[in-house]
Each structure stands twice: as C-alpha cells, then as structure tokens.
Amino acid sequence: MMKLSARTVHTSRYPVLIGEGALDQFRKELKQYRKQKSKLFILTDANTLRFCLPELLSFIPELEAATKLNIDGGEEMKSLRTAEYLWKELVSQQADRNSLLINLGGGVVTDLGGYVASAFHRGIDTIHIPTSLISQIDAAIGSKTGVNVDMLKNQVGSFFAPHGVFVWPGFLSTLPSEQVRSGLAEVAKTALIRDEQFWRWLSRKRVKQILEIPFTDSFWKDLLLKTIRIKLEIVRHDPFERNIRKLLNFGHTIGHAIESLALRRETPVLHGEAVAAGMVCEGFLSVGQAGLDPHELDGVREWILDGFGKLPLLQEDESVRIDMMRHDKKNREQEIRFTLLSRIGQGRINQVCAAEQISEAFGKYYTL
Ligand SMILES: NC(=O)c1ccc[n+]([C@@H]2O[C@H](COP(=O)([O-])OP(=O)(O)OC[C@H]3O[C@@H](n4cnc5c(N)ncnc54)[C@H](O)[C@@H]3O)[C@@H](O)[C@H]2O)c1
Structure with missing residues (x-):
C-alpha cells in the first residue's frame, strides 16, 4: 500500500480525497450515507469486480450489504443500451430517489455510472471510486458523464457532480501496464497545457522507466496530486466548458476521431x-x-513516440477522420476547433484549422 496521506481538494461542489487514507475517509462518510440513504448500489465491470471490489470490501466490510451491479468491461459498454440495462436493474432492485450509486472502476464505469445516476429519478447521489489511472486523474474528476452513440464518443451525457471522489492509488497495482501507460498520455497532456515545470519533471523519465516505478513510490503520489490539482483548478473556473476547460482538449480533437474510427x-x-x-x-x-x-x-x-510508438493510421481514412472532427460536438458550423500549444505549459483554445492544415499534420505523422 502507498504511504500517502489523504488530502481533500475542495471544489465548489464536492470533495476529492487522494491517497492511502482515501478509503478510510470514505468508510467514515459511509456511516452517514448508510443512515441517510435508502439503498446502496456498487457498479463494477468484469475486471473491477474481480480485482477492486474485494479490496474495497476488505477496507469497508459494511459494503458487503450493498447491491452489486456488474457490466462487461470495455468502451463498447459505454452505451445507451448498457445504461438502459442498469436503469432496469435499479428499478427491479427497488432503487428510489434516495439511493446512492457507487461507481468502482475506470473511466467507462465512472462515465456510464455517472450518467445513469444523473438521469435515474432525475438524479440520484453518486460517488466515484476510480480504479484506473485515467479515471483517477481525469474521468472521475470534473463531473462530465456520458455514453457513446453509434460508436461516436460521448454523444449523450450530462454535467453531474458526484457526492465525492475517493482516489486510492493502491488500485493501480492490478491495472495492466498498457492501461497505466494510456493514463500517462493524459498526465502528459495536463502538464503540457498548464505547467511547464511539471512537464520537465515528467519528461525527465522515459515512459518505460515510469512504468517500472512501484506505486508505493512518492513519484506516483506527486504525479496524481499534480495532475488532479490542475484538472480541479481548470474545472473550478469553468465547470461547463465555456472557455478554459477546453484546454483539456489538447490532443483530443484528432485523438477522438482516431479512437471513434477504430471503435x-x-x-x-x-x-x-x-x-x-x-x-x-x-x-x-x-x-x-x-x-x-x-x-x-x-x-x-x-518522448511520446518513445513511450507510445506510432499508430498505424491509414492515409485512406483521413477524410473520414476529418469528417468526424467536423461533427465533434465541440465544433460549430463545420469549423474544426483545436486546443493548441503556444509554448510548453501554455495551451491556447479555439484555434480553427482548415482541413488542408489537418491533412498536412497527418502527412507529417505518417512519415515519422
Ligand atoms: N468524463 C471525463 O471527463 C473523461 C475524461 C477522460 C476519459 N474519459 C473516458 O474514460 C474512458 C477511458 O477510461 P479508462 O481507460 O479507465 O477505461 P476503462 O474503464 O475501460 O478501464 C480500462 C480497463 O482497465 C480495467 N480496470 C480498471 N481498473 C482496474 C484495476 N484497478 N485493475 C485491473 N483492471 C482495471 C477495466 O476493466 C478496463 O478493462 C473513455 O471512455 C473516456 O472517454 C472521461
């Protein structure tokens, strides 16, 4: 287990507790929930059911009594079909307006569970216990929920603040290393848009070296705190993504098109x-x-290519990808907008780029 102290980072709406003490704190708060709430539910996917639920129950045996909801793992699960399945389960298990849904999992579980909670009985309380690096530093922080539609990412969703987020780094020890690596891309993005020193600190180590650092090392504590602080600071100023929250989209306009097409x-x-x-x-x-x-x-x-390699993007898919970007919900009137970097540690939002410029950027990527 990591020797981190729980730290509460208060946003305007809910506490985020990070560190070894996070689950102890949750246990304390659960006493209140058990008094106030009619019924407790825990949502897991196949992996978090296997690896994380036993850990959680060993910390908090009182949760044995909660009703367990489980879905298969994977991005395909982040759909309206799965949401409907969960709503039906909640109905059949007599959930009511006063129920609490605890989401124990990666970004798929926290996005989906958050969305399900936001719409069930027009909103029931929810708690995120993120278990992947992406969900600990990003998906569970900032109140965005959502599901994919027709394999297009996050087409339907809501802004719905959880009651609390409890980040226990110990969960990362069972996360496959390619998933930890995937989370490191979001960490790098966060540093690049906002904090040059953080980027210099991170990029001093190659991704492969970082993956070898045990989760008990203070490096991970620092990495989680630095990344979550920046995300919280940004969403505190702009919870509904009207302006600076768009900074977090660096790499995502093209990244989402790649991800959606691959899906x-x-x-x-x-x-x-x-x-x-x-x-x-x-x-x-x-x-x-x-x-x-x-x-x-x-x-x-x-640093990125050394750590992540190069994706085999097909040139013949380029126009489909660009078309997907035009339909990205963040864009207006067919303009494709990006968050770009004016320098390391400084993102610049609302940068409109023409299709030819995007093609040119892809062209440079193919030849790397
Ligand atoms: N809401 C937001 O602001 C936001 C931000 C970033 C990403 N996201 C979303 O998050 C999703 C990606 O998150 P993700 O990478 O966590 O996906 P994920 O939930 O699919 O988790 C990745 C894999 O790791 C497994 N897993 C999770 N925790 C584990 C653990 N401790 N031990 C073993 N296995 C574990 C999962 O079962 C899954 O197979 C995407 O859908 C993305 O759109 C949302």
Missing part, C-alpha cells in the same frame, strides 16, 4: 494511445498556428 472498425485503440497520436498531430498544428517552437515540439514528440 467503429472494431479494432479499438486505447484512449491514451489515441490521445498520444492526437498530441503529436496537434503539436504540428501548434507550430504552424499557435507559435510553438519547433525545437520544443521535437522534445515532446520524441
């Missing part, structure tokens, strides 16, 4: 792998459009 083709890529490729392509756009120093981009690109 549609039934050859899914990990979210972080798609974002890593997206950051390289959007890095090229940043040089042309936002004034990023090409030498700075070289360093970023080398």
Whole structure:
C-alpha cells in the first residue's frame, strides 16, 4: 500500500480525497450515507469486480450489504443500451430517489455510472471510486458523464457532480501496464497545457522507466496530486466548458476521431494511445498556428513516440477522420476547433484549422 496521506481538494461542489487514507475517509462518510440513504448500489465491470471490489470490501466490510451491479468491461459498454440495462436493474432492485450509486472502476464505469445516476429519478447521489489511472486523474474528476452513440464518443451525457471522489492509488497495482501507460498520455497532456515545470519533471523519465516505478513510490503520489490539482483548478473556473476547460482538449480533437474510427472498425485503440497520436498531430498544428517552437515540439514528440510508438493510421481514412472532427460536438458550423500549444505549459483554445492544415499534420505523422 502507498504511504500517502489523504488530502481533500475542495471544489465548489464536492470533495476529492487522494491517497492511502482515501478509503478510510470514505468508510467514515459511509456511516452517514448508510443512515441517510435508502439503498446502496456498487457498479463494477468484469475486471473491477474481480480485482477492486474485494479490496474495497476488505477496507469497508459494511459494503458487503450493498447491491452489486456488474457490466462487461470495455468502451463498447459505454452505451445507451448498457445504461438502459442498469436503469432496469435499479428499478427491479427497488432503487428510489434516495439511493446512492457507487461507481468502482475506470473511466467507462465512472462515465456510464455517472450518467445513469444523473438521469435515474432525475438524479440520484453518486460517488466515484476510480480504479484506473485515467479515471483517477481525469474521468472521475470534473463531473462530465456520458455514453457513446453509434460508436461516436460521448454523444449523450450530462454535467453531474458526484457526492465525492475517493482516489486510492493502491488500485493501480492490478491495472495492466498498457492501461497505466494510456493514463500517462493524459498526465502528459495536463502538464503540457498548464505547467511547464511539471512537464520537465515528467519528461525527465522515459515512459518505460515510469512504468517500472512501484506505486508505493512518492513519484506516483506527486504525479496524481499534480495532475488532479490542475484538472480541479481548470474545472473550478469553468465547470461547463465555456472557455478554459477546453484546454483539456489538447490532443483530443484528432485523438477522438482516431479512437471513434477504430471503435467503429472494431479494432479499438486505447484512449491514451489515441490521445498520444492526437498530441503529436496537434503539436504540428501548434507550430504552424499557435507559435510553438519547433525545437520544443521535437522534445515532446520524441518522448511520446518513445513511450507510445506510432499508430498505424491509414492515409485512406483521413477524410473520414476529418469528417468526424467536423461533427465533434465541440465544433460549430463545420469549423474544426483545436486546443493548441503556444509554448510548453501554455495551451491556447479555439484555434480553427482548415482541413488542408489537418491533412498536412497527418502527412507529417505518417512519415515519422
Ligand atoms: N468524463 C471525463 O471527463 C473523461 C475524461 C477522460 C476519459 N474519459 C473516458 O474514460 C474512458 C477511458 O477510461 P479508462 O481507460 O479507465 O477505461 P476503462 O474503464 O475501460 O478501464 C480500462 C480497463 O482497465 C480495467 N480496470 C480498471 N481498473 C482496474 C484495476 N484497478 N485493475 C485491473 N483492471 C482495471 C477495466 O476493466 C478496463 O478493462 C473513455 O471512455 C473516456 O472517454 C472521461
């Protein structure tokens, strides 16, 4: 177990507790919930049922009595069909307006569970206990919920604040290393858009070296705290993504198109792998459009390619990907907007790029 102290980072709406003490704190708060709530539910996927629920129950045996809801794992589960299945389960298990849904899992479980909770009886309380690196630093933080529609990412969803988020790093010890690596892409993104020193600190180590660091090392404590702080600071200022929250989209306009197309083709890529490729392509756009120093981009690109390799993107898919970006819900009137970097640690939102510029960026990626 990691020797971290629980730390509460208060947003305007709910506490986020990070560290070894996070589950102890949850146990304390659960006493209140058990008094106030009519029924407790725990949502898991196949892996978190196997690896994380036993850990959680060993910390908090009182949760044995909660009703367990389980889904298969994977991005395909983040759908209206699964949401409907869960709503039906909640109805059949006599959930009411005063029930509590605890989401124990990666970003799929926290996005889906958050969405299910937001609409069930027009909103029941929910708690996130994120278990993957992506969910600990990103998906469970910031109140966005959602499901995919027709294999297009996050087409339906809501802003719905959980009652609390409890980040226990110990869960990461059973997470497959490619999933930890996927989370590192989001960590890198967070540093690149907001905190140059954080980027220098992170990129001093190669991704492969980071993956060898035990989760008990203070490196992980620092990484979680630095990343979550930035995300919280951004969403505190702009909870509904009207302005600076868009900073978090660096790498994601292209990354989401890559991820959605791969999902549609039934050859899914990990979210972080798609974002890593997206950051390289959007890095090229940043040089042309936002004034990023090409030498700075070289360093970023080398770190990403060394750690994540290169995705085998097909040139013949380019127009489909660009079309998907036009339909991205973040874009308006067919314009494709990006968050780019003007320098390391400084993102710039609402950068409109033409299809030719995007093609050119893809062209540079193919030839790397
Ligand atoms: N809401 C947001 O703001 C936000 C932000 C970033 C990402 N997301 C979403 O999050 C999803 C990606 O998150 P993810 O990578 O966590 O996906 P995921 O939930 O599919 O988890 C990845 C895999 O790891 C397994 N897993 C999770 N925790 C584990 C553990 N401790 N031990 C063993 N296996 C474990 C899962 O079962 C799954 O197979 C995407 O759908 C993305 O759109 C949402």
